[in-house]
Each structure stands twice: as structure tokens, then as C-alpha cells.
């Protein structure tokens with residue numbers, strides 16, 4: 001028998017089981033959002049979450065990025081009793097069909113992270129409905145990249161007195177995985193692993209989750225990326241450190 005914790009890296013039901021155990025232990029509420037491609041998508045709310053000033057974290061919109069999905073769960077497991085006191089809205093896995101089949105896309109072959117604007121689908125519409133009137137102090141979207149040479153992130157911030165958390169997030173995590181130092185990542189200008197995209201450079205038909213949320217629900221958003229060619233254990237633990245630093249800084 002193989003006792004590696006990652007035997008089940010693509011087992012959605014095992015993932016849900018662990019989340020249910022944790023939610024029961026810490027007093028968080030796990031609820032169905034919508035059935036998408038034959039699997040229920042869930043959201044998790046902490047008792048400290050209200051319509052303003054919450055923290056939104058999602059993972060797994062690209063089904064093949066399991067290090068991010070595992071990282072979010074581990075972070076929550078490791079947080080201890082403090083978890084319930086954080087104002088959390090979590091989407092632990094937005095593309096279960098893709099997770100099970102190790103696919104970036106949904107069953108129709110579309111990228112769910114480009115369907116938050118004009119070209120919506122049932123899942124993204126359902127989430128958007130639930131977020132109506134909500135504002136978040138911080139939003140994290142957890143991703144992985146098979147081309148990446150290290151960790152990097154996208155930062156979207158606005159408003160006076162909003163301090164960048166970008167450097168702190170990368171510094172804390174680079175003990176596990178060094179940062180991607182290329183000047184151009186995914187066709188965008190990058191500096192020391194930080195990409196600050198211009199929000200207007202996106203076509204409405206290709207709107208990603210992070211940008212939709214930044215336009216409508218927050219002044220501070222990070223998309224955190226780990227390189228998916230590296231060992232899953234290290235990637236998951238790196239995600240844990242990045243999430244933890246983002247929330248505590």
C-alpha cells in the first residue's frame with residue numbers, strides 16, 4: 001500500500017471528505033453552489049464572514065492545478081481554531097470535473113477563468129449571484145503554471161493606504177521554491193516575480209475571475225502561482241506559506 005498523501009491528488013470526493021471533517025471541527029459551513037459537469041461545487045463560510053470586509057479565496061478553477069487545491073486545504077487545516085475567527089469565503093475547488101480528469105478546462109473544453117464577463121456559464125453566474133453586495137478586504141485566487149520557472153504572482157490594488165503585500169508573499173515562500181525572475185511571464189511584464197496587469201487590457205469575453213472580482217468586490221487581489229512541474233508536496237506547502245503571508249500582512 002502506498003501511504004503517500006498524494007495518492008488522492010485528483011480524488012474530489014476525498015478532498016470534500018477532508019473539508020467536511022475540518023468544517024465540522026472548526027464550525028465552518030460548507031454548502032453546495034451548483035452542479036457543474038456532473039459534480040457539486042461547494043463554498044465554505046466561516047462564522048466571522050459578513051457582507052463587508054471578508055476574505056475570498058478560491059482554487060482549482062483550472063482542474064490540473066492540484067497543488068493550489070491541496071495548498072488551500074492544508075492552510076485551513078494548519079490554521080487551527082483561529083480559522084473560525086477569520087472572515088472567510090472559500091471556494092475549495094471550482095472545477096471538480098477538471099480536477100478528476102487532470103484538465104485545465106471544463107467538460108465543454110472551455111477555460112472557466114475566461115468566463116466571468118460576456119461569455120458566462122452557469123457556474124460563474126451562480127457565484128456572481130452569491131457575491132452580490134459583498135465587499136472583500138482581500139481576494140486570493142490560487143493557481144499553478146506548468147511553464148513557470150518559480151513562484152510568481154499578479155497584484156491588483158487601488159486606493160490610498162492600500163499597501164502592497166506582493167514582496168512579502170514571495171519573500172516568505174521563496175525558501176521553498178525560488179521566484180520566477182523573468183522579465184516577461186505569460187506575455188506580461190514582470191519584475192522579481194510580480195506582475196501588475198493593467199485591468200483595461202482584457203476583452204470582456206475573456207474576463208478572468210480575479211479581474212471580475214477586482215472590478216466589483218475588492219481593492220486588493222492576488223493571483224498566486226506555483227510551478228506545476230515541481231513536486232506536489234512542495235507546491236502545496238508553498239501555497240500554504242503564500243496564503244498565510246497574504247492574510248497576515
Ligand SMILES: [Zn+2]
Pocket residue numbers: 062065142143144
Ligand atoms: Zn490557473
